Amino acid sequence: xxxxxxxxxxxxxxxxxxxxxxxxxxxxxxxxxxxxxxxxxxxxxxxxxxxxxxxxxxxxxxxxxxxxxxxxxxxxxxxxxxxxxxxxxxxxxxxxxxxxxxxxxxxxxxxxxxxxxxxxxxxxxxxxxxxxxxxxxxxxxxxxxxxxxxxxxxxxxxxxxxxxxxxxxxxxxxxxxxxxxxxxxxxxxxxxxxxxxxxxxxxxxxxxxxxxxxxxxxxxxxxxxxxxxxxxxxxxxxxxxxxxxxxxxxxxxxxxxxxxxxxxxxxxxxxxxxxxxxxxxxxxxxxxxxxxxxxxxxxxxxxxxxxxxxxxxxxxxxxxxxxxxxxxxxxxxxxxxxxxxxxxxxxxxxxxxxxxxxxxxxxxxxxxxxxxxxxxxxxxxxxxxxxxxxxxxxx
Amino acid sequence: xxxxxxxxxxxxxxxxxxxxxxxxxxxxxxxxxxxxxxxxxxxxxxxxxxxxxxxxxxxxxxxxxxxxxxxxxxxxxxxxxxxxxxxxxxxxxxxxxxxxxxxxxxxxxxxxxxxxxxxxxxxxxxxxxxxxxxxxxxxxxx
Numbered sequence: 001x002x003x004x005x006x007x008x009x010x011x012x013x014x015x016x017x018x019x020x021x022x023x024x025x026x027x028x029x030x031x032x033x034x035x036x037x038x039x040x041x042x043x044x045x046x047x048x049x050x051x052x053x054x055x056x057x058x059x060x061x062x063x064x065x066x067x068x069x070x071x072x073x074x075x076x077x078x079x080x081x082x083x084x085x086x087x088x089x090x091x092x093x094x095x096x097x098x099x100x101x102x103x104x105x106x107x108x109x110x111x112x113x114x115x116x117x118x119x120x121x122x123x124x125x126x127x128x129x130x131x132x133x134x135x136x137x138x139x140x141x142x143x144x145x146x147x148x149x150x151x152x153x154x155x156x157x158x159x160x161x162x163x164x165x166x167x168x169x170x171x172x173x174x175x176x177x178x179x180x181x182x183x184x185x186x187x188x189x190x191x192x193x194x195x196x197x198x199x200x201x202x203x204x205x206x207x208x209x210x211x212x213x214x215x216x217x218x219x220x221x222x223x224x225x226x227x228x229x230x231x232x233x234x235x236x237x238x239x240x241x242x243x244x245x246x247x248x249x250x251x252x253x254x255x256x257x258x259x260x261x262x263x264x265x266x267x268x269x270x271x272x273x274x275x276x277x278x279x280x281x282x283x284x285x286x287x288x289x290x291x292x293x294x295x296x297x298x299x300x301x302x303x304x305x306x307x308x309x310x311x312x313x314x315x316x317x318x319x320x321x322x323x324x325x326x327x328x329x330x331x332x333x334x335x336x337x338x339x340x341x342x343x344x345x346x347x348x349x350x351x352x353x354x355x356x357x358x359x360x361x362x363x364x365x366x367x368x369x370x371x372x373x374x375x376x377x378x379x380x381x382x383x384x385x386x387x388x389x390x391x392x393x394x395x
Numbered sequence: 396x397x398x399x400x401x402x403x404x405x406x407x408x409x410x411x412x413x414x415x416x417x418x419x420x421x422x423x424x425x426x427x428x429x430x431x432x433x434x435x436x437x438x439x440x441x442x443x444x445x446x447x448x449x450x451x452x453x454x455x456x457x458x459x460x461x462x463x464x465x466x467x468x469x470x471x472x473x474x475x476x477x478x479x480x481x482x483x484x485x486x487x488x489x490x491x492x493x494x495x496x497x498x499x500x501x502x503x504x505x506x507x508x509x510x511x512x513x514x515x516x517x518x519x520x521x522x523x524x525x526x527x528x529x530x531x532x533x534x535x536x537x
């Protein structure tokens with residue numbers, strides 16, 4: 001099996017697994033307990049927090065563990081909303097290609113009386129920092145723009161956006177779920193006030209994430225309970241997952257440059273190989289793109305059938321078609337970068353990790369055109385395009 | 396697994412797939428905006444469907460629905476083919492996930508549209524109520 005869906009989730013790394021095992025077996029203590037078993041767990045929790053903080057240039061007291069990236073995004077947005085509520089600032093700026101963990105939370109905040117401005121992105125998926133500046137109002141409390149997009153891999157100019165926010169006294173949150181462990185992520189380098197992480201996107205376990213919250217900002221409480229996470233998130237900490245997360249992020253951060261170079265080469269080879277399919281187009285940018293991300297549209301076919309046939313041939317990918325998004329519309333990201341519905345339905349995302357090989361990339365390059373060709377052969381849309389009854393959108 | 400074995404069988408080994416140059420009736424339903432188009436070609440002789448072909452742009456269940464629908468009407472008199480329902484298509488496929496039932500509706504509509512096309516081309520009068528009204532897609536309005 002060729003696993004090329006690493007933006008969905010990644011394989012647990014060996015070092016993360018080994019770090020976790022003792023906490024799944026013998027060291028099962030509750031970090032809130034005063035006895036030795038508990039204190040061992042508390043020490044592991046502290047060390048994990050310190051390691052994660054170091055990886056992103058934060059202070060240990062600025063890391064709050066969550067159940068994952070979505071919870072971190074929720075907590076970040078509700079934190080800003082609480083601050084805004086107190087100051088009478090009820091305007092939030094974001095963009096159209098954020099993850100649903102951000103977009104749906106914003107929808108909820110709108111129902112609570114917040115006004116939300118969703119900025120357009122350009123045809124490669126970039127938010128223009130000047131658009132952020134123009135959208136800031138006296139009542140703007142937060143700007144939230146992702147570090148890198150999960151579908152098309154676009155790396156946002158978050159440093160520039162953070163600078164605009166700082167100049168205007170507006171909080172800045174960035175969802176770095178797809179970026180951390182893949183490209184350099186440093187909270188001071190970026191200049192963000194909050195930043196979301198998810199362990200399973202960098203070969204850590206599922207069920208662990210973190211929110212970085214700059215000193216001086218008090219995180220909103222989503223889960224009432226005990227004194228865990230300095231009283232900001234109740235519930236006994238998921239020690240094995242947290243320990244695994246720290247081990248995975250340390251490992252990914254240490255290998256960042258080497259993996260980035262190797263993956264970028266494989267990514268570019270894959271883009272080049274798949275671009276030879278007629279009437280295909282890359283979604284997203286060639287530069288400032290996540291090292292492992294490839295996302296293409298193939299005209300005249302639908303993505304779900306493409307995925308199913310690739311899966312039968314042993315290749316795991318994903319698509320932004322309506323049938324795979326679980327809604328009637330294709331990917332909101334592909335629509336936002338200007339792909340018409342009919343083209344967005346025919347998208348394929350392949351996301352590589354350091355576990356993929358050059359040989360696998362060549363197999364994908366050989367297999368995808370066969371499957372696309374087969375589906376085009378049985379597609380009335382392709383027939384119409386070929387006969388000139390319908391105009392090609394992708395030249 | 397999202398789909399039944401039957402769906403996967405018809406998706407991976409579609410029956411009667413292709414186009415028919417000398418079709419007596421052609422029906423096309425769906426639209427690209429929603430992500431599925433089905434086209435059915437019929438060869439009709441003596442009020443019987445002698446041969447049938449389909450081409451489909453769409454997801455796995457759309458391809459499987461069209462494939463099994465062609466099997467269900469091949470060799471059948473038109474009167475019997477007109478009795479095809481989306482429910483029968485779903486049953487023949489051993490079920491479809493709820494959000495995919497739409498694909499079986501398209502299959503029924505494509506078959507009926509092809510028969511209607513045959514009637515229209517040959518000046519055959521028919522009872523309008525046999526055919527679903529061409530409805531606007533609730534989703535995209537097309």
